[in-house]
Structures are given as structure tokens and as C-alpha cells.
Amino acid sequence: MxxxxxxxxxxxAIPWFQELSDEHFQKICAITHLVRxxxxxxxxAEGEQDENLYIVLEGRVAIEIYxxxxxxxxxxxxxxxxxxxxSSVTPVVRQRTASARAVLDSRLAAIDGxxxxxxxxxxxxxxxxxxxxxxxxxxxxxxxxxxxxLDVFGHPEKD
Amino acid sequence: MANARLDIGAxxxxxxxxxxxxxxxxxxxxxxTIGPRVRDNAVTYAPIDTLEDLPRGYDSEQxxxxxxxxxxxHQRYFDAAPGSDSWKKFLFPPRSRLFEACRENGRWRTNxxxxxxxxxxxxxxRPCDLAAxxxxxxxxxxxxFVDPIYKARREKILILAVSCTHPxxxxxxxxxxxxxxxTSGFDLSLTELEDVFLVEVGSExxxxxxxSLELDHATAYxxxxxxxxxxxxxxxxxxxxxxxxxxPELLHNNLEHPLWDEVGSHCLSCTNxxxxxxxxxxWDVEDLDDLSGDKTRRERIWDSCFNPSYSYIAGGxxxxxxxxxxxxxxxxxxxxxxxxxxxSGCVGCxxxxxxxxxxxxxxxxxxxxxxxxx
Amino acid sequence: xxxxxxxxxAAHQEDYLLSPYWAEIxxxxxxxxxxxxxxxxxxxxELRDSYKFAAGQFNMLYLPGYGEAxxxxxxxxxxxxxxxxxIRFVGNVTHAIRRLRVGQTLGxxxxxxxxxxxxxxxGSDVAIAAGGIGLAPLRPVIYHIINHRQDYGNVTILYGARxxxxxxxxxxxxxxxxxxxxxxxxxxRADESWQGQVGVVPMLFYRCRFDDQKTVVFSCGPxxxxxxxxxxxxxxxISTDRIYLSLERNMKCGQGFCGHCQxxxxxxxxxxxxxxxxxxxxxxxxxxx
Numbered sequence: 001m002x003x004x005x006x007x008x009x010x011x012x013a014i015p016w017f018q019e020l021s022d023e024h025f026q027k028i029c030a031i032t033h034l035v036r037x038x039x040x041x042x043x044x045a046e047g048e049q050d051e052n053l054y055i056v057l058e059g060r061v062a063i064e065i066y067x068x069x070x071x072x073x074x075x076x077x078x079x080x081x082x083x084x085x086x087s088s089v090t091p092v093v094r095q096r097t098a099s100a101r102a103v104l105d106s107r108l109a110a111i112d113g114x115x116x117x118x119x120x121x122x123x124x125x126x127x128x129x130x131x132x133x134x135x136x137x138x139x140x141x142x143x144x145x146x147x148x149x150l151d152v153f154g155h156p157e158k159d
Numbered sequence: 160m161a162n163a164r165l166d167i168g169a170x171x172x173x174x175x176x177x178x179x180x181x182x183x184x185x186x187x188x189x190x191x192t193i194g195p196r197v198r199d200n201a202v203t204y205a206p207i208d209t210l211e212d213l214p215r216g217y218d219s220e221q222x223x224x225x226x227x228x229x230x231x232x233h234q235r236y237f238d239a240a241p242g243s244d245s246w247k248k249f250l251f252p253p254r255s256r257l258f259e260a261c262r263e264n265g266r267w268r269t270n271x272x273x274x275x276x277x278x279x280x281x282x283x284x285r286p287c288d289l290a291a292x293x294x295x296x297x298x299x300x301x302x303x304f305v306d307p308i309y310k311a312r313r314e315k316i317l318i319l320a321v322s323c324t325h326p327x328x329x330x331x332x333x334x335x336x337x338x339x340x341x342t343s344g345f346d347l348s349l350t351e352l353e354d355v356f357l358v359e360v361g362s363e364x365x366x367x368x369x370x371s372l373e374l375d376h377a378t379a380y381x382x383x384x385x386x387x388x389x390x391x392x393x394x395x396x397x398x399x400x401x402x403x404x405x406x407p408e409l410l411h412n413n414l415e416h417p418l419w420d421e422v423g424s425h426c427l428s429c430t431n432x433x434x435x436x437x438x439x440x441x442w443d444v445e446d447l448d449d450l451s452g453d454k455t456r457r458e459r460i461w462d463s464c465f466n467p468s469y470s471y472i473a474g475g476x477x478x479x480x481x482x483x484x485x486x487x488x489x490x491x492x493x494x495x496x497x498x499x500x501x502x503s504g505c506v507g508c509x510x511x512x513x514x515x516x517x518x519x520x521x522x523x524x525x526x527x528x529x530x531x532x533x
Numbered sequence: 534x535x536x537x538x539x540x541x542x543a544a545h546q547e548d549y550l551l552s553p554y555w556a557e558i559x560x561x562x563x564x565x566x567x568x569x570x571x572x573x574x575x576x577x578x579e580l581r582d583s584y585k586f587a588a589g590q591f592n593m594l595y596l597p598g599y600g601e602a603x604x605x606x607x608x609x610x611x612x613x614x615x616x617x618x619x620i621r622f623v624g625n626v627t628h629a630i631r632r633l634r635v636g637q638t639l640g641x642x643x644x645x646x647x648x649x650x651x652x653x654x655x656g657s658d659v660a661i662a663a664g665g666i667g668l669a670p671l672r673p674v675i676y677h678i679i680n681h682r683q684d685y686g687n688v689t690i691l692y693g694a695r696x697x698x699x700x701x702x703x704x705x706x707x708x709x710x711x712x713x714x715x716x717x718x719x720x721x722r723a724d725e726s727w728q729g730q731v732g733v734v735p736m737l738f739y740r741c742r743f744d745d746q747k748t749v750v751f752s753c754g755p756x757x758x759x760x761x762x763x764x765x766x767x768x769x770x771i772s773t774d775r776i777y778l779s780l781e782r783n784m785k786c787g788q789g790f791c792g793h794c795q796x797x798x799x800x801x802x803x804x805x806x807x808x809x810x811x812x813x814x815x816x817x818x819x820x821x822x
Contacts, residue, residue, distance in 0.1 A: 060728075060730070062725075062731060063731075064725070070724075071724055071725070072724065072725045073722055073723075073724060074722060074723040074724065074725065074727060074731045075722055075731060076731050076732055077719075077729070077730045077731040077732060079730065079740050101725075103728050104728070140736070140739065143735070143736075143761070144732050144733050144735075144736045147721075147733040147735065147757065147758070147761060148721045148722065148732075148733060150757055151695070151721070152664065152665075152754075152755035152757045152758050153664065153665040153694055153695035153699065153721065153755065154695070155567065155623070257551045257552060258551070258552035258553075260597050260640070262597070265637075266555075266576075266638060267555055267597055267638050267640070268555075269552050269553065269555075269640075271552060298790060299790065301790075303788075303789075303803075304788050304789075304790070306790065307551075411815075414816075414819055414822070415819060440790065440792060441791060441792030441793070442785075442786075442791045442792070443785060443791070443793075444600070444601070444785050444786075444791075446597075446598060446599065446600045448597070448598045452598060455597045455598050457552075459551075462791070462792070462793070464792065464795075469783065469793060470782070470783050470793070471783055472781060472782060472783050473623035473624050474623070477782060477783070477821065477822075478821050478822075479821065480821055482821075483820075483821030483822070486821075487795070487822075491795065494798075495795075495797060495798035498798035499798060499800070
């Protein structure tokens, strides 16, 4: 299948994209490309300046943070339709704060973050939709993080 | 010469010394006669043999965190209102053995205690305490499970109730519909007048107990005196819970009300109230072994929802604050007890008010909630 | 019509459900570092033949000299002659049980409590959302579903634990999947040797689809986790009378009259531990109840 068709098909399968107008869909399509990664390949590493926003289409991607004694710790895995690298839309820190590594052979849609931010500035209507979606992604991620933080399975004190 | 058998509901009068004959008859029939007596400056329930053992001529002065037994200028036997004791310690003993287990040849075996269950005759049960026995009956003897310890004692009991002609100031039986007159649940019921006891027969057993006594008539005059005395008693009760039917739902719907912080802040979590309450039924288990490790026994002991370990689960305590435990006690007693057993757990005896060292008054706290949510 | 929570009658109508029967340990299966399944058989043959339990119920297991612990039954209700308890070692009694060996005896009182009303949901889709040791009281439901697979629609297990080494019953997942049960597993955190998901159980709800009219949710785990599972269920428009939780409180008698396990108006040992969520709604978010 030619790459452009493959890209369009892939994006059209994502529910959020189905709600966009044709024009908005085309604008995002134009700044997106498909990426294939083999199992165990790093997609981006901590400290890098990767600016892409990724949507997992197939496979599984782990978010990892490295610590000297404990090694690489997996703090989250993204499944198909999950977003990875949402911080490229909210660039507070200029580098990636965690690594993304494929756990299984995966296929992702990579959206150019810089271009996306420019799109949002130019087309506020589209920008609002994108930000709202990103806010939902971050909110869901925060809920997961909070529950992990609470360590609900932590071993209770012995009496 | 034995009297003709009296019907249930029949009323007679007996001169006061006749009560001695009644007690003796009960003892001859195998009953352990328990009644009020003075010990350590308070009225307690203990074995009695004759009228002389009763707290004749006493009154009790009770208020928040205040109990005094005082010598009055009357000669009545049953005026002094109950102290911290209630009849629950006989039916639901503070400590009972559940079973023993011993290990022989590596195998454990259980032995159930073959105990001698005493046959009690309760002499002088106030109407509030009668109601409390009925409330505990519904807790310990239910359709799905019957506690054998309670049942073994309960089925043997003979109850001689005494209607209350001199309630004290912490009583609020009228609000709970439990007094001051004993209306049911007794074998015999007395109302004390100056010269006689008026006796109402409540059961066959009660009728039988009167057989060898010299009976007088319950004349219209005597009945009138009793009626007047009870009406006066009813009017003398100062403490009230208004609108009691709405209280369960009121508390249930206000479990997060900020008032709990206020009322709970006085509580010391000392468990006095639960010990003196005649309906409280919570208990804990204790496992006791000997040094060999081959013999152990499990006992049941009174517990209290105010004890910190009461709500402990692995990892912590689900009611870590006094305030939460106070809320549990109050809402259980007058609200959720009704969901569980179909009636209120409170009988208005006032003991918790008298014996709380922090001067907490259940009627006042309920009133605070009623006012705060009006 | 809301199915009521079934409370199966006790296997034996003795006066004295306060003293235990005796059961022999026939097999000990370590599951994780701090959790082991003990398989028991009642020593008295008549009792062994008459003992029955329903999914979700628990026994009070008694270790002479140490006391009792309320432990969920985690085995197949259709094979009640072998009673399995998956026990996490968290206190005096459970640590003492840990030292026992095959052939030794334990006291047993039970079964107590309400059951998962799985039989009332024939034809429904089932979501079993469990965390940590919470999978233990739900495993009997899984056995039941496997024994009657054609009676149920889509069945999904959403299970999470702290780390991969804390997951229970991992050797059984393949068999469950062979029985057309989707098994979704996640852990709070892992190292790079873990190929599965990292996240929390409520998050798994985002990764599958539920028919809100047909699905019933059974959940057991830490209360915080159950609270979020309820959020996710309600967000997917599953009604409050199709979400069931299993609660835990201090238990001593197991029969609703020592008072310890009270939660609002409920005795968790008697009206629970399994509750329909609408029964819990007025109380679930109250602190220190």
C-alpha cells in the first residue's frame, strides 16, 4: 500500500480524528508520518530533543526512566490509541523527561510537534480541539500516576 | 394453703414482708435470686436473700458525670434508680468460654464447655432494663443464628419487674417508649406503694410463684395510688428527645456534618458508656494457651467500639479518630440499630449520661443535630 | 429487577458456630513472595461431604494459640471437598499459618458471607476487575464461568498487582484464555524484563469496550482501586446495580453479632462482603466510617 494511503487509513481509524473536519484532518495528515519500530528499539531517549507527538497504532510502547542503581524502570505502557510524548505540545522542558521503547514490534503515527504547535497558533479552532484532547490525555495519565503513587498494593505493616 | 391460680394480667397486692416468702420460694425452686443491693456506695445487681438486702430508704442522685447514693427519708425498697450495673452481665457475661482445644498425637480436638448454667430470678428489673433485655433478645437470638450462651441463660430466667415511681434526672425512658411503667416481658411486675406491693401477673411462672403467698386485694384505691404515682413519675422526667421517629434518618443523612467534630471532641474514648449500656453487645475473642502449646482456650469478652483496636485491619485502623468512633456509637445506637434489628438500641435508661466522665449527654447531642439541621 | 445477593445456608446447622471444625492441609502452593494457597480437607468425613460454599464467601481459619483470620475461599465451588485459601501474610495469625506444613491441621468455621451473584447474570458480559490479593475471592467466579462458559457472553479479567512478581495465578492465565476469557494484566511498575502492561487496573477499562446494557462488573482489591473501578464503570454508563464490590473490615465472629465489621448499617461478614454498589453508595466516600 502506498505510504500516503496507509497513513490516511491509519489516522482515520482513530476515533478522535473521525470527529475532525476534512480540512483539519488534512492539515494534521500533512505533518504526520508513520513509523515502524522493532521490539526493544528506543523511539526516543531521556534527554533527547525529539519533538514528535506519537500515537500508538499497533504494539506496545513502554515509558521508562533510568536510575543508576535500579536500572531502567517501566512506569507506563502505551497501547494502541494511546498518546506518547504529549509534552511536545506543552514544551516546558526542552528535552524528553523519559524514554520511550517498543516492548513489542510496533507501528506509530508521529506528528511533528513543532508544526503542530504552529498549526494551533494559526488555526485557533483546530488548536482548541487539539488542546482539549491533550488535556484529556494528560488527565487520564495523571489519574494513573496518582494511583501508582498511592502504592495501593504496598505491604501493610505487620502487627 | 396454696392460692388458686391467677390469670395472666391479674392484679393483687402483697404486704411487703411477703416478698421474703416469694424469694425463699424461688430459691427453693432452684433460682439464684439477684436484686439490687448497695455496694461501694452504688446500687449493683447481686444475689439477695431477703428484703433486708435491698437498698431500702435510698435515692440516687444522677446527673452528667455524677452519681450519688443518698439516704432519703422514706422506707421504700425500690426507689433508687439503677447504677452502672445492668442485667446484661448475667445474660451476656463479660467473659465466657467458647471452647477448649487440645492437641493429642499431633491432632487437635475441640471440647465444648459443659457448664452449669445458673437459673436466675431477676428481682427488681426497671422497665427500661426490661426493654433492654428484649432488645438483646433480638440481637442474640435471631432467625439465622442463636447464641447458645445467651439462650441457655435466657430461657431459665424469671423476671420480677418493678415499675418506676421515682425516676432520676438522667432518665429519658418516656422518649424511647420504654417506661416508666412495665407493660410486658415480665413474669411478675411490682409497683411499690407505702405499705404494699401491687403485683401484676405476667406469666404462668409468675402466677405459680404467688401460690404460697398471702394475697391482698388490688383495691381500686391502691390501683389509683399506683396510677397517680406513675403519672407523676412520667411528668417528672425532664430529659427528652423530641421527634424521636425522625432521628434515625436525620443522623444517617448527616454523617459528614461538621457538628461531629464538635460533639466528638469531648469524647475521651474511655468506653464507659458501652460498658454501662444495657444493650451494647460488641465482644472480642481472647485466645489463651498454656506453656506446653498443646492446650488452648478461646474466650469471649466484652468489647467496645471505642477501643482503638476494634476497627483494626491489616495496614491500619478504619476508625482512627475518637470523633469517628463517637459517630459510630451514636449512629449505631439510635439509627443503624434500627436497620439491623428493627428497633432502637437505646432504651432511655440514662446510664451513659450519668457515667460519662466527659459529661456527654446523648439527648443533648441529638438535640444539637436537630437544631443544626432545622 | 435487581438480583438479591444470595446468602447460601451454612453447610451445617450446628448450635455452635463459635467453635471450629478441623481441616488438614493437603497441599501448599506458593504463589508469590508473600502469598501462598493452602488447600484444606475437613477431617470429619460427614462434614467434608456436606460442606458447600459459594463464590465470594470466606472461612474463619483458626490456628490454636494464635487466633483466627477471615480468609476468602479461592477454589472451585463445584469441588467443595477441597477448599483453597490464598493467604497473604500480613499479621500474626497469617504469619503463623505460613509456618504450617502439609498434614498439619487448622480450625475452620464457615462459610460465611454473601456471594457474587454470578448465576443471576447468565447471558451477560462479565468484567472481573481485581487488584493484588483481590483476585483470590474472584477466582471461584472464574471457575464457575469456565464450568458454564456457554451461559455467559464476553468475559474480561482486568487484573493488576504491584510488580510482575506479585501477580497471582499466572500459570492459569493460559487456561483461562483457552476458555475464551480475555485476560488483561497490568503492574504498577516493572523493569525491562516485563513485556506486559504497566499502569493501573482502572486504566485497563480504557483498553477494552463494554456494552453498558449487558455488562456486570465484579471487583475486589484495595478500596482505592475499587473506587476508581466504580468511576470507570459509571463513566461507561454501567448502572450502579450492575457493579459489585467485596469489602473488608475487622472480623471476629463471622456471623454479625460481635459488632466489629460494621460499616454504616451493614455487618460486612453477614450482609457482605459482596455488595451491590447502590447499597454502598451512601457510605462509600465517607471518611472513617
